[in-house]
Amino acid sequence: MACIFGAFRCSLQGIAINQQHDMPAMIETPEGYAPQKPETLSAYLSGIDAVRSILGGAPEQWTIAEVGDGNLNLVFIVKGPEGGVAVKQALPYVRLVGESWPLPLSRAHYEHMALTEQARLTCALVPKIHHYDERQALIVMELLEPHIIMRRGMIAATEYPKFADDISTFMARTLYFTSDLALTADRKKALIAAFAGNSALCKITEDLIFTDPYRVAELNRWTSPQLDAYAARWREDGDLKVAVSRLKLKFLSSAEAMLHGDLHTGSIMLTPEDTRIIDPEFAFIGPMGFDVGAIVANFLINFFAQDGHEKRPGDRDAYRDWVLSTLEKIITQFREKFLALWRENPTGDAYPSSLFQGSGGEARLELERQAYMDRLWADTVGFAAAKMIRRILGLAHNIDLELIEDPDRRATCEARALTLARDMMVNSARYPTIASVTEAARRVRMDMASY
């Protein structure tokens, strides 16, 4: 059965930020905007030739199910005799809460722009867009079937043999081709300007990832009382707070490339044969390590969570190995692919080819390319750590951990993840390679018997 749960799972973030920061109580909607209902949607869709031909038959034969259950957006699955589509429509507020917690409809505009750009750069790694209606903040897209949200697959210990190849391609191509290495400065500046208005979504990240887990914030939550001491220590840890603030500053001011902006395993729908990255509504021009770090963080969280899902001790050993070896492949292949794109497409204004002519020039530039990737990796380690911490001490948690029913067991998994994350953030130079990260993850798991 098709599922596009991923398409609205960022809702909890939206709620938190708006409530905390007293954003304006109402956001105006454009004239003519109206939230769809199953009763209205088939008439709306029947007016779109492309959609009608995908669904087939007559509108009366279409089944429409609203599957967004109390989140940011409306999400419908529509099926006809010949095929199906998914419909995502933004609401001017957080659906779960109502109009008192507004969130701009423009997120649909940024999602559509990012999806379009990602499709151009990666082809089949994002859902196809069938129709976009700016006024309705509504995207009709490919129904992904029988794809499931990757996080659920990883909790069930499903291996995805194509994933490392696909996600490394997605990251390398979307980041490289929107960076100063590939773009001329004027096109890069136009891209920055095009996404600058997505500040409400960026602010969710700024607050929930880089700020709240390190201070008293009403909506923070953690496995209590088991992790109370961790949460308290986090709020008093000056080195950690400086480190996360440096990362936040980088997020605010480093306009390196177009980010997906929310690239965790809940934003990926896949089968063992096919991978699709969804939900880029947090897209903006930011530091590349933020996207790569999201993948690293979510793989590490899943690794630590496996102890909570074992029925017998050790029955997830093989899957743990798959998680870490796949993570190593992702990072290694990302680096290789990014470097290959750079060597083959030095079309941007940064590191102009004209400065590095001849074999001596090329050799020196290649050294610098490696140094560039090392710097990007150092950023990645920090951002990964920030994303692990926020999933344990902040508002929005991962079901990898949340589905562990025994709180002591869950707290042990979480404490291990927190311990590794703190060290990655404060001492990122100790993690010069992905292998040093995966090795540390194994070591922390072995060394920490309980929280």
Add this chain to the structure above:
Amino acid sequence: MACIFGAFRCSLQGIAINQQHDMPAMIETPEGYAPQKPETLSAYLSGIDAVRSILGGAPEQWTIAEVGDGNLNLVFIVKGPEGGVAVKQALPYVRLVGESWPLPLSRAHYEHMALTEQARLTCALVPKIHHYDERQALIVMELLEPHIIMRRGMIAATEYPKFADDISTFMARTLYFTSDLALTADRKKALIAAFAGNSALCKITEDLIFTDPYRVAELNRWTSPQLDAYAARWREDGDLKVAVSRLKLKFLSSAEAMLHGDLHTGSIMLTPEDTRIIDPEFAFIGPMGFDVGAIVANFLINFFAQDGHEKRPGDRDAYRDWVLSTLEKIITQFREKFLALWRENPTGDAYPSSLFQGSGGEARLELERQAYMDRLWADTVGFAAAKMIRRILGLAHNIDLELIEDPDRRATCEARALTLARDMMVNSARYPTIASVTEAARRVRMDMASY
């Protein structure tokens, strides 16, 4: 006698970039745009109440002189019985060359925006704007009298006792208050977007400062044959080319604060009592060290140039001391003022106060503030070096050096500046303080007898 030469001295840069990069041959002008002439200007100005009351008398009594001699813009000085104004109008092409070398009129828009913001932040340190006409790309501003361009004053060994205080205030306030330390992220993003269109002017910097001096470029020039070996070595120096490329990448992708963008001693008009920063048409949101580095570079160039202006050996010793001690004061005061603004106005989204409560938090944050300033200083050293090099091996030179008639003597001054600049760029960690820079400048001058 009033002089606004500074208002159009960036012209040579504009010429170079457009010629080299085959920009579109024509740039459209808005309907109704027409370049002013002395004959048309008094009718134009008489329609502006504010200007008429400054000038006084009747339009027939006004004298109008066009003082832009073959550069980017039209510049008029208009005087009436009661006062005067300066009028700066952009042309859609580089005036010196004609319509074949276009440059967008929009630079007047960005200059006006930056001037407005700088006036708000620094009050009396920029010329007052009396009138702005977007369609005519025309700014009517305060006539600065009896101010002269600082570079000319420094060549004549004039001391400016207020300058260190004024320029450090200008930099601290314009950079701090447009950074993530002072602005919320949404306002910062809006500022980035507002200046993103100024890419044609940014490109001039990208090419002429960060690229051309390190490669064969038609419009590069240097004191030849004396510095031929330097120019050749520069083009083969892999470490230097990597270092300048990292700086270029930072210029392209670090959106730290609103820069003046061209903050050299030719963009400053002053008297011993009054300082005004003019010509921010290169303004955009970039790395702070670029503005601070421009001041450092131009002071160091002037220091090295003094040997070329001595009538008797040693007769500029006292002025050399003034130049370096003033530079030390500028940087020291800039740091103190920036830090004081940060402590007093922690209103931005970066380093949120809520993370650093209590005396322990404040102490840790203060350490980080110092570390932040150290990082900014490291950037400054690199950008200063890039700006010294471009003035000697690139297209646009400084009259500090150009007015030295004897080419051997000039080349000696230039070789010293190049030698220091290369080391600052490649080994910037050797220059942890401004004192280490000024000390090195004295040492290089003593050690290098000739080019």
